[in-house]
Amino acid sequence: MTLLDLTWPLERAGEALTALAVQARLQPALRELGAPGTAVLADPDDAAIERWLAGAAAGLGLEAESVDTDVAGVDALLRTAAPALLRVGPGGRALLLLLRGGRRTLLVLAPDLRPRRVALDDVRRAVCEHVLAPLRGRAEALVDRTGLRGQRRERAVELLLRERLSVLRVGRAFILRPSPAAPLLRLLRAEGLLARAAALALLHAAELALMITAWWLIGGLVFAGRTDAGWSQAWLLLLLTVVPCRMGQAAIAGEILRSAGSLLKRRLLVGALALPGDLTRREGAGLLLGRVLETSAVESLGLRGGLVSLVAVLEFAAAVPILALGPAPVLHLALLAAWAALSVVLVARTGLHLTAWTDTRGELTHHLVEAMVGHRTRLAQEAPERWHEDDDARLVRVLARERDLNRSESLLVALLPRGWLVLGLAALLPAFVAGSAPAATIAAAIGGVLLAQRGLATFVVGATALLGCGVAVRQALPMLRAAESADAGAHGLMLSFPPVPEGQPLVVARGLGFRYPGRERPVLREVDLAIAAGDRLLLEGGSGGGKSTLGALVAGLREPTAGLVLLAGLDRPTLGLVGWRRRVAAAPQFHENHIVTATLAFNLLMGRSWPPTQKQLAEADAVCRELGLGELLDRMPSGLLQMVGETGWQLSHGERSRLFIARALLQSVDLVVLDESFAALDPATLQQALRCVLDRARAVLVIAHP
Template sequence: MKATDTSSNEAAPAAALAEVSWQPSALGHAMSALTAACGLASGAAPSPGAPPDGDPTAWIEAYAGCMGVEAEAVQSSFADLPRAIASLGPSLVRLDHGYLAVVSAGRRGLTVLTPALTRARIPLEVVRRALSAHLEDRPASHVDKWLAAAQIPPRRAARARAELLAQLVADRPIGGMWLLRPDPGSSFRRLLSMRGALRRGALFLAAAAAQIALGVLAWWLIGAGALDGAVQPGWLLAWVLLSLSAILVQLFASWTGGLLTIDVAALLKQRLLCGALRLDPAAIRARGSGELLAMVSESEAVETAGLGGALGAVVALVQLASAALVLSAGAGGGLHVALLAGWTASVALLARRFARRRAAWTRERFAITSGFVENVVGHRTRVAQEAPHLHHVEEDAVLERYHAASRAMDRVGDLLASLPARGWLALGLLGLVPAVLAGVSVGPLVVATGGILQAQAAFATLATSLGALLSAAVSWRSIARLFAAAEAREPPGIPQAVLGRPAASDVVLEARGVSFRYGGERAEPVLRDCGLVLAKGDRLLLEGRSGGGKSTLAAVLSGLHAPSSGLVLLRGLDRRTLGGAAWRSRVASAPQFHDNHVLSGTLAFNLLMGRAWPASPEDRREAELVCRKLGLGPLLDRMPSGLDQVVGETGWQLSHGERSRLFLARALLQRADAVILDESFGALDPLTARDCVGAVLERAPALVVIAHP
């Protein structure tokens, strides 16, 4: 589809933008058409209509989620706006005339998708002016007065005016931009294709093959002349040109391979992070912190060693294929080709043996890492409960097994590093013996020798690359679960339900015949045939013995777990219809203390995580009001930066009771339809607990409180 250039319309930019803009009522159609045009989503969700008045960020993010796409609001300062606009695409840009559906961006301008589903090109300056006009218009009159008073010549006035305006509003934020990107858990091949990695991979492979072909051709020319006894100047010049071309192609292959490595590594990191965030919380708790730390280290091994080793192995295999062609034309002929194939198979068997030794070594290293972290975490308990003479028995046994696995792996690793190239050189020279005894001429012997040396260089490269590649393959087994977990995308919901207004029914939450079990169908149910009805204004106290399933029920009601059987409804809609994210936004939960966390960031960020960020002044005022009602006023007064004070592990340390009240405030500030509090008042003294209960009763539309009798 050819893009229409609208740069001729710069004299009337407003009219040009109006022609290519989508009206707010058609924003859903614009997003569907844009994602389809850019290949971001395989299908479009039904349009839910126009976004609400005001900030459409939540609407855009929710509808993008329904289509299997991520939307991220982008904000830029006035000074950085040109750079931000040049990096847009695919994206949405909100202007006074409507919305631009940006397909791509570049130096020549933005390529946008029009309501007629054609493409048009808009100059960057036109878009920049439209986004920043509201900032420039107010000070513009003052600047014009200053320029007139200073009697600036007309030929310099325009530039001076632009510079002054830029200085006055340089730090002012400008929003109204949303980047669209595919979900990190979608098809990895599709992500590679959209990133251009598959095209770069093909270029790298072609460049590697071309480099090897140029090298072989160059040495064939010089060798043919040398064997004839006279090297013509023309042949020598051709050899020089071919050698220089091979060097240039090699540089291009290295550059392309570097870009390919960066692209694949970036996508792999996004995929693994997405998988870590989508892992089931129960599965995370079942793994120790040491095992999780080991998984992180293995992901680094895959990125650093695996990608480089894969590229090196590809080059080595191409070089081996070319060596086989050269050997087939040499004195050894079919014998040399058979020897090369057999030696390659032997190297493959040696590599397989190394992979097994590496896997055994990795298991022992995992055991050391996991045991060390767990022992550090539980050091005090271990010192108090374990006899002193037993403190190091387990560690000594683990270290002995690790040492044995290391020696076994190193022995095979030394063979893999040295034997392929040296062994092939000896075997290839032995393959020349029949030809020499048969009195073959010098020419075929030279060709065969060149093929042997070329294969030796390939085996040397392959040995180095195989070591790194096999190590990464073993590491991959540890993180494959994270990679696969990214595909476990929770139900996005139906757009009309996610973005529509909740039903007018007084019943907020309803559970019918709910059962839940950890660990599959064969496990004993934690919940069995539970029922609950929570209406607007209800205050429900749930008591029971420890381990009775109270927290599990809270997790099911808040959307953290899907019930094994039964039905849970929120305003008459189930989780699949409403979507996981929309469900959790409408049911606020404050889990038990050990399942709740203070993140390293400002106090305002920790309080307003359930709302849009950056927080608006109104949200900040409401957060401070809630904090003071919960008795956190003295804390705010002590903090030098108030709500902007950094808290968490590296910031201001909060007491147990202050953290509990922060969790309460976080749940109340989410503006949810229902609030579930799991033992949230246990760390508070009676007077503080009474004040907090009063604040919760005042603000929670519907409330479930879990406590011990």
């Protein structure tokens, strides 16, 4: 059986995806996904099938991350990518389903749904051959002209190929994993975190059992007045066994911290990018920045706190039976319960102080960031004596809250474990003085008191960390919530998009209405609109009349609060934001549009897949020149690769507005919405830019003042 017999044709991509997900335990049962349509399969652009796979995976609550590599990186990819779908064969028309990686062999899922072992060498060949084959012939022909023969010829061919292949991308794989937006429990299970946490608890329980046995042994020997060498060796052995136990725990805890940390970061990133635009506008950049900063605490404090608290619970639980067997069981257990209740009260009090401190600190960050955002305006327009008016008062408030928090934390750390030690030992005094209990029982009870004290000390550390984490989670809540709904628009990814024929309806709106949240009156009411493919429209109106709002509705940036808007006959829930964006691109008004600190090429092509192809770069260059930016490009030392933005090459108002137009045109969509994009241009440049837009856009809606 050849490797090709183990591959799935691209037409069966849906079946292959769900089969792999089931085998890799990412999904409980096979699901009907359908097949990529002929339009997707026939699309010469690889992006169509990639989008289809991403959409289909999202439908299963999974993420199919597309990765590729150069020839040197293929082995590493094959070893680590599983579970993954690998495109192999000419044109990548077949899929190899990678179930498990390995050093020499890989486990793949065959079309008969049976896992099979294959040699890594064979898979590497299948992945690279289509790239290697055409080049090998040319390289051999080239070397033959030099007259080299035998081994030297072979070596020269290999070297030539390696040189060429170092820049060629091969081995496109789709790594399958639960979507960061999936329910938390599913993510934790998929990452093996629950199993690891159980292993950690087991190892710690074993360590405690070893320690208690060691105490019991040495205590018995001492109280019996025996110095038996055999027993002492057994005691030593027990203590030595604790060492691998500790090492195992440290290794597992590190693994848990690493994978849970990356999980959280992915979820927060997805959430941050899915935050509704209006929320970011309402809250302001400062508050959002504060929130993002707080999220680092979720990871460090939450994970550490969780692990430490788990250990504290085990230590506390181990102390209970020991104290119950001691000379004052009722008194000890009652005291322990009272102390546990006091701990909860003190921790809750600290939590309140921590919340208050974090809130005032967040306000301060917000105030400072907003001041910085408007810094240049303030320098130019505000009286200097008012620049720092509020800063001191805000700082004093933060410091007062911090003082309260410090006091509360000191009480927690100082009183809880030490107070218990004093009380626990005092409770043993009557039995000790009366001599009513055997010495070994008293010794065991002392051990129980010490164990509970260690548990309390660990609890204080864990609880403080968890409190910090709780407060940080509260700050990160908008992002975590947004992450849960981040895949809502993924469905539209699976649809293929032949362009709408000239004259056919592109955007149709009926009874469209829009009201901003918190506003009493709608901005738009009962709007009917029809834009056909090929239309060139100008939308004029007075200031504040709702032109930009209508443009945002057409571009899918906002959803109507009344009525219906269809794009190529489909509504927004069907297309999803991603699907809508692939048909309509917008250049929003100046205050809503930004130059990202990155290369000019990135700023121009950020709507396309990244990194760009040579063809896309050439297209970007051509559009810029048609918009009259040729002279600027020639002046920039790095041309399209010049860094622009706040800390890069500074662009003038008119240059920026043309960059925004180019960015919209380069998305190769059916309709371009340009909101006051020509306002900053002189008449001659305006004519030139307009010419370019009319030549390049399939349909255009220009918003302008009369």
